[in-house]
Amino acid sequence: MKNKExxxxxxxxxxxxxxxxxxDRFDAMRAAILGGETIEPQEHAYPLSFSPYFFKGKxxxxxxxxxxxxxxxxxxxxxxxxxxxxxxxxxxxxxxxxGKISGRDRTILSARAEGMTRSLKLAEDMFVETFYDTQGxxxxxxxxxxxAVGYDYGNIxxxxxx
Numbered sequence: 001m002k003n004k005e006x007x008x009x010x011x012x013x014x015x016x017x018x019x020x021x022x023x024d025r026f027d028a029m030r031a032a033i034l035g036g037e038t039i040e041p042q043e044h045a046y047p048l049s050f051s052p053y054f055f056k057g058k059x060x061x062x063x064x065x066x067x068x069x070x071x072x073x074x075x076x077x078x079x080x081x082x083x084x085x086x087x088x089x090x091x092x093x094x095x096x097x098x099g100k101i102s103g104r105d106r107t108i109l110s111a112r113a114e115g116m117t118r119s120l121k122l123a124e125d126m127f128v129e130t131f132y133d134t135q136g137x138x139x140x141x142x143x144x145x146x147x148a149v150g151y152d153y154g155n156i157x158x159x160x161x162x
Contacts, residue, residue: 040162043061043062043162044160048156052134052136052137052143055075057134060073060160062159063082063156063159064156066155076120079120079130083122087123090151094123098126103144109128109129111125111126112125117129117131
């Protein structure tokens with residue numbers, strides 16, 4: 001294992017390279033604009049593990065599962081796509097948790113759609129509540145469901161509309 005001094009020296013050695021990369025990118029953008037080109041906003045992907053509050057008010061355009069990209073246009077579709085993949089891997093664990101994951105007023109994961117405001121069918125005898133705002137959906141998805149079943153979402157990112 002490297003000592004602190006060598007790590008700090010490596011970091012400091014990288015500083016001028018990173019500054020040069022930034023300067024080169026800004027110079028290229030400036031030249032493009034002066035040359036009459038239009039610069040389109042670039043997409044940015046953010047890890048699903050970010051604070052649920054971060055995603056509030058933003059629009060998703062895709063989910064990245066590692067290198068795989070899945071186009072989506074709503075947070076409901078983000079929620080559904082990730083839960084369907086989780087169900088494919090952790091079906092038995094999800095089945096055991098039906099009726100045990102609840103929100104303030106209703107069950108989040110259940111064997112029946114009854115009692116849910118807006119349900120999503122994940123499998124036969126497995127429904128999940130989807131009636132939440134963006135922040136609530138991401139929180140319920142990550143903290144209440146994926147963490148509870150031990151589903152690793154570390155490689156999942158959401159691409160947001162620029």
